[in-house]
Amino acid sequence: MIKVTLIFWAIFNVLSVVGQNNTIAKFKYEEAEQAFVNEDYSSTLTKLDESEKLFGKINPPIMYLRIMAQNNLLSDNPHDDVKLLLALHKNCKLYLKEYANISDVEDKYREVYKVSDYIKIYSDNPDFFKVRSLYYGTKDEPKNITKAYELCLKLANEGNDHAMNMLAIINFDKKDEKEAINWFQKAADRGNVYGLSGLAYAYYYGYNVNQDYKKALKLYQQAANKGYPHALEKVGDFYFYGYGNVPIDYAEAFKWYQKGADKKNAASICNIGYMYDTGQGVEKNKILASELYQKSANLGNATAMNNLANKYYYGVSGLSKNHKEALTWYLKAAQYGNRDRFFRIASMYHEGEGIEKDYNEAYNWYLKAADDGNSDAMVQIGVLFSAGFISKNMSDQALNTVIYPKDFTESIRWFLLAADKNNSTAMKHLATYYTYGFGVKKDKKLAKEWNEKAAVAEIKNKK
Numbered sequence: 499m500i501k502v503t504l505i506f507w508a509i510f511n512v513l514s515v516v517g518q519n520n521t522i523a524k525f526k527y528e529e530a531e532q533a534f535v536n537e538d539y540s541s542t543l544t545k546l547d548e549s550e551k552l553f554g555k556i557n558p559p560i561m562y563l564r565i566m567a568q569n570n571l572l573s574d575n576p577h578d579d580v581k582l583l584l585a586l587h588k589n590c591k592l593y594l595k596e597y598a599n600i601s602d603v604e605d606k607y608r609e610v611y612k613v614s615d616y617i618k619i620y621s622d623n624p625d626f627f628k629v630r631s632l633y634y635g636t637k638d639e640p641k642n643i644t645k646a647y648e649l650c651l652k653l654a655n656e657g658n659d660h661a662m663n664m665l666a667i668i669n670f671d672k673k674d675e676k677e678a679i680n681w682f683q684k685a686a687d688r689g690n691v692y693g694l695s696g697l698a699y700a701y702y703y704g705y706n707v708n709q710d711y712k713k714a715l716k717l718y719q720q721a722a723n724k725g726y727p728h729a730l731e732k733v734g735d736f737y738f739y740g741y742g743n744v745p746i747d748y749a750e751a752f753k754w755y756q757k758g759a760d761k762k763n764a765a766s767i768c769n770i771g772y773m774y775d776t777g778q779g780v781e782k783n784k785i786l787a788s789e790l791y792q793k794s795a796n797l798g799n800a801t802a803m804n805n806l807a808n809k810y811y812y813g814v815s816g817l818s819k820n821h822k823e824a825l826t827w828y829l830k831a832a833q834y835g836n837r838d839r840f841f842r843i844a845s846m847y848h849e850g851e852g853i854e855k856d857y858n859e860a861y862n863w864y865l866k867a868a869d870d871g872n873s874d875a876m877v878q879i880g881v882l883f884s885a886g887f888i889s890k891n892m893s894d895q896a897l898n899t900v901i902y903p904k905d906f907t908e909s910i911r912w913f914l915l916a917a918d919k920n921n922s923t924a925m926k927h928l929a930t931y932y933t934y935g936f937g938v939k940k941d942k943k944l945a946k947e948w949n950e951k952a953a954v955a956e957i958k959n960k961k
Contacts, residue, residue: 500581500741504603505570507686518563518929519563520553522552523548523549523550523552524549524554526545526546526548526549527545527549527563528544528548529545529889530543530549530942531540531563532800533573534563534566534567537570537617538570539567539570542567543564543567543568543902546563546567550583558593558600558602561589561596562593562609562610563874564589565586565589565590565593565610565613566609566613568582568585568586568589569617569638571612572617572762573762574727574761574762575727576617576620577620577621580630581773583617583620583621584622584624584627587617588620590610590614590617591614593607593610594610599885599918601760608699615924619690619691619724620629621725623658623909625649625653626658626660626661626664627651628798629646629649629661629664630646631655632645632646632647632649632715632803633650633664643668645669647665647668648732650665650668651665651666654681659684659685660685660686660690660692661677662681662684662688662693663681663682663685663692663693663696665677665681666678666681666685666693666696667797667865672785675700676706678700678705678706678708679697679700679707681693682697682700683697686717686876691721691724691725691726691729692720692721692726693722693853694720694726694729695717695726695728695729696714696716697717698715698716698718698721698732701713701714702714702741710918711736711741711742711744712741712742713777714735715741715742715744715835718732718733718736719733722754722757725761727758727761727766728758728764729765730761730763730766731755731758731763731769732757733760734750734751734753735751736751736753736797737750737751738751738755738769747775748778748780751773751779751780752770752773752780754766755767755770755773756770759787762797764794764797764799765794765799765801767793767794767797767799767802767958768790768799768805769801770787770790771787771788771789771806774786774790775787775788775791775835775888785917785952786811787815788806788816789816789922791805791806792806795830798834798945799829799834799838800834801836802828802829803831803832803834803836804828804831804836804839806827806943807824807827807828807831808823808824808841810823810824811824811842820852821851821853822852822853823861824846825843825846825851825852828842828846828940830889835862837866837870840864840872840875841863841864841867841872841875843863844859844860844861844862844863844864844866844867845878847859847860847863848860848864848878850883857888858888860878860882864878865879865884868912871919872914872921873916873919873921873924874916875923876912876913876916876921876922876924877913877923877924879912879914879933880908880910880912880924881909882908882938883904883905883906884904884905884906884927886901886903886904887901887902888902889902889905890905890908891902905940906936908938909927909931909936912924912926913925913931914928917951920955920959922951922953922956923952923954924961925948925951925952926949926952928948929945929946929948929952930945932944932945932948
């Protein structure tokens with residue numbers, strides 16, 4: 499009797515633990531669903547892993563939600579996130595195999611099939627990703643271009659169209675445009691979206707082929723019709739800007755940009771924001787434009803970062819004036835390659851807008867702007883030298899509070915560089931220097947000449 503009782507309690511305890519685990523597993527799944535609704539896809543996956551562990555096995559709801567979350571986490575260039583892409587490929591194949599004959603999940607099965615069909619345009623071959631790691635180098639894989647090329651050529655000769663496209667990129671980097679176009683063509687002939695877009699790029703700019711906008715558009719459309727985000731954006735550009743005598747059609751441009759935006763293409767989202775910002779093809783909505791710039795900026799688009807920074811700087815389009823936030827986004831835009839606001843960043847450090855004054859940082863950013871030919875930046879560098887805020891002796895610049903001897907010689911050099919670019923402000927500074935003898939002998943005649951040149955330059959610059 500005692501033995502039977504012990505067995506009963508053992509079974510009861512096991513069932514209780516199982517029941518408790520299943521209940522908690524359901525709670526975890528519900529938390530995953532809520533995270534998904536909140537567009538927190540990383541948390542969705544974490545909660546699903548916890549739920550699956552408690553259930554002790556996979557099931558259709560968990561697998562479906564995992565696939566949808568992974569798909570939403572994919573960037574518009576999934577080859578940059580190998581682990582996520584390969585996991586999504588694997589999960590789609592598993593779901594389609596295991597749940598093909600379950601009537602209750604037919605709608606979800608169809609959604610998974612669409613995801614699976616779309617991601618076919620991206621590689622699921624680990625050897626191809628090995629090539630990318632070798633070619634670009636990673637923290638785990640030292641850069642080895644020779645080894646990357648050998649493995650890539652092997653895969654291409656075996657018929658791997660992604661490897662063919664990669665060979666085109668490698669040859670482009672080697673300045674062998676003829677061989678690059680050859681491999682782009684081979685990849686494109688197999689329907690590879692990267693090959694199609696690469697060939698379109700070549701025809702657009704005329705790289706080793708006769709420039710042909712119509713052919714470029716046709717190739718981009720072929721890639722776009724397969725759902726490739728970058729191509730969707732490019733087709734939209736043709737209609738928005740009227741490239742290659744394509745009639746400008748804002749409605750058509752918006753349609754293609756929206757398709758790109760649906761696949762998280764940051765440039766497409768930014769372009770839609772610009773359309774709402776300017777009212778081109780849509781009813782003007784500057785608040786929505788700001789929201790779209792924010793979304794695009796969060797995805798890494800430098801133009802959107804710059805546009806968002808402008809909104810914060812001036813306090814427009816639903817955003818309060820916030821110079822600190824503006825500077826943050828200007829700096830991010832610069833980090834991502836946008837050079838349009840080097841002068842603005844410099845002036846913010848110079849004037850202490852959104853940050854404490856820092857003449858050294860101002861000087862560094864003015865230099866970047868000056869390197870791009872910005873004559874106003876050249877003038878400001880001249881001003882910094884003339885005021886003693888900076889010195890040619892860079893080793894002394896650790897202390898921003900130091901005031902250096904006024905360097906009129908260096909100041910004049912920068913004013914002359916700016917004057918050569920027809921900058922009237924620089925000419926006025928030079929006139930002042932000759933009037934009062936700052937760094938030069940007083941010379942009323944030269945002062946007058948520079949003032950006259952400044953007047954002429956102002957008239958020319960207004961035209």
